Amino acid sequence: MPDSRSVEQLQLALQRLPGVGPKSAQRMAFYLLERDREGAFSISEAIKSALAKVNHCQRCNNFSESDLCTICASQRRDSTLLCIAETPADVEAIEQASAFAGMYFVLMGHLSPLDGIGPEQLGISQMLDLIQSGAINEVILATNLTLEGEATADYIADLLHQQGVSVTRLARGVPVGGELEYMDAGTLNQAFSDRREI
Amino acid sequence: MPDSRSVEQLQLALQRLPGVGPKSAQRMAFYLLERDREGAFSISEAIKSALAKVNHCQRCNNFSESDLCTICASQRRDSTLLCIAETPADVEAIEQASAFAGMYFVLMGHLSPLDGIGPEQLGISQMLDLIQSGAINEVILATNLTLEGEATADYIADLLHQQGVSVTRLARGVPVGGELEYMDAGTLNQAFSDRREI
Numbered sequence: 001m002p003d004s005r006s007v008e009q010l011q012l013a014l015q016r017l018p019g020v021g022p023k024s025a026q027r028m029a030f031y032l033l034e035r036d037r038e039g040a041f042s043i044s045e046a047i048k049s050a051l052a053k054v055n056h057c058q059r060c061n062n063f064s065e066s067d068l069c070t071i072c073a074s075q076r077r078d079s080t081l082l083c084i085a086e087t088p089a090d091v092e093a094i095e096q097a098s099a100f101a102g103m104y105f106v107l108m109g110h111l112s113p114l115d116g117i118g119p120e121q122l123g124i125s126q127m128l129d130l131i132q133s134g135a136i137n138e139v140i141l142a143t144n145l146t147l148e149g150e151a152t153a154d155y156i157a158d159l160l161h162q163q164g165v166s167v168t169r170l171a172r173g174v175p176v177g178g179e180l181e182y183m184d185a186g187t188l189n190q191a192f193s194d195r196r197e198i
Numbered sequence: 199m200p201d202s203r204s205v206e207q208l209q210l211a212l213q214r215l216p217g218v219g220p221k222s223a224q225r226m227a228f229y230l231l232e233r234d235r236e237g238a239f240s241i242s243e244a245i246k247s248a249l250a251k252v253n254h255c256q257r258c259n260n261f262s263e264s265d266l267c268t269i270c271a272s273q274r275r276d277s278t279l280l281c282i283a284e285t286p287a288d289v290e291a292i293e294q295a296s297a298f299a300g301m302y303f304v305l306m307g308h309l310s311p312l313d314g315i316g317p318e319q320l321g322i323s324q325m326l327d328l329i330q331s332g333a334i335n336e337v338i339l340a341t342n343l344t345l346e347g348e349a350t351a352d353y354i355a356d357l358l359h360q361q362g363v364s365v366t367r368l369a370r371g372v373p374v375g376g377e378l379e380y381m382d383a384g385t386l387n388q389a390f391s392d393r394r395e396i
Contacts, residue, residue: 004261006248007286013244016237018229019222026287031216032245033252033261034306039214040245046211047230047242050204054231063202063231088205089224108232 007033059130061123062106063088071095071104078102080137084127084156086110086144094142102140105130110148111155122152124159131165138166145172205231257328259321260304261286269293269302276300278335282325282354284308284342292340300338303328308346309353320350322357329363336364343370 007029014025032040056062057069071077071091081102085091086109094100107122119125131139139160143149153169160167172190174183183191205227212223230238254260255267269275269289279300283289284307292298305320317323329337337358341347351367358365370388372381381389 004248004252004263004267006244006251006263007261010244010248013237013241016234016241017226019225024217027217028215029248030285030287033248036214037249039211040249043211043214044242044245044249046204046208047238050202050208050227050231051235051238051242053204054202063205065202065204069202087228089228 056108060104060106061108061126062091062104076101080135081140082131082134082136082138083140083142084153085142086149086152090142090144100140100142103136107143107152110143110146110152112148119155124156127156128159128163131160131163136165138168141167141169145170254306258302258304259306259324260289260302274299278333279338280329280332280334280336281338281340282351283340284347284350288340288342298338301334305341305350308341308344308350310346317353322354325354326357326361329358329361334363336366339365339367343368 010029010032011022011025014020014028015022017025020028032043053065054063055065057064057072058067059072060069062069062071066073078101081100083094083100083102083104085094085104085106088106088108091104091106105123105127107124107127109117109122111117111119111122130136139156141153141156143153143156157167157169171194172187173194174180174187174191180188208227208230209220209223212218212226213220215223218226230241251263252261253263255262255270256265257270258267260267260269264271276299279298281292281298281300281302282305283292283302284305286304286306289302289304303321303325305322305325307315307320309315309317309320328334337354339351339354341351341354355365355367369392370385371392372378372385372389378386
């Protein structure tokens with residue numbers, strides 16, 4: 001929109017959102033200004049508030065508004081188990097599934113040398129400090145089963161084997177509800193080689 | 199993220215953007231807080247600034263920071279031609295193509311009774327006032343060639359025929375660079391029936 005510098009700047013700013021290109025940004029700017037100014041205001045305020053309040057839990061590195069997140073501050077979690085996850089969304093999914101009742105460490109990403117994300121950016125030394133200082137018996141690597149997630153898990157496993165901690169990885173196989181004819185070869189191979197007696 | 203109310207509120211707010219569901223909002227919130235806090239700040243500020251400054255041109259209804267947008271304020275446009283467009287983005291596309299040197303009226307949408315968008319929401323009476331007050335010879339209906347755009351164009355054409363103004367519609371046909379084998383039947387039919395002698 002050649003006529004309004006503010007609209008132009010809004011479009012440019014919205015393009016900083018992941019997955020938003022020039023056309024989507026244009027559509028969003030139009031929508032916010034023409035159809036939902038109240039929503040626009042709430043987005044602006046929510047961002048400002050989150051920037052001011054949200055920081056990292058000093059123990060598990062997850063997003064938190066206080067020094068310790070509620071999970072780390074809880075007395076009801078099993079502090080001998082540590083689950084390493086990539087993102088807060090992964091922690092949320094695991095919590096919602098009630099799949100785990102131990103503690104977490106959140107990497108906030110995975111190893112990605114091309115994007116400049118190495119062990120330092122993932123807080124690996126903070127994670128090692130946590131493992132060395134605590135009474136942790138088992139570390140469960142719950143990074144994604146993607147190429148990057150596997151590489152990150154392998155890297156951490158190597159580090160932890162030197163520390164003499166028991167290290168486990170999530171089971172690979174056919175997801176619940178999955179149909180064999182649609183599974184990729186890697187998943188099927190894994191499901192066969194890890195088959196269990198019933 | 200169960201632990202941070204601000205992150206949760208940010209996710210909810212981001213879902214007010216068009217085309218953004220819970221998963222995208224979660225990804226956006228994570229990205230903004232973890233990878234681009236500066237970008238997050240610029241989005242918040244750009245929204246606030248646009249909300250404060252951007253209003254509508256009193257003549258053409260396009261976004262504008264002053265009473266008249268630059269097109270309406272210009273002395274170099276042909277004020278006998280009026281182009282009716284759906285959105286500021288459409289006006290921008292027409293301007294960038296240098297396809298038209300007259301004046302505009304921007305509906306800021308199309309007729310959509312199910313969404314509660316009728317003639318009143320599109321500023322049709324403001325448009326009629328403009329046409330009656332000016333020395334306009336021809337009104338070019340440049341709404342989209344979609345079902346809704348066509349319905350809107352038909353509705354406006356009916357109104358204007360009562361006013362005795364000359365009304366035209368954009369040509370329909372095969373787009374430049376288009377390959378016939380990929381054209382839909384409607385476009386091909388139109389291209390044949392509107393064929394021109396060369």
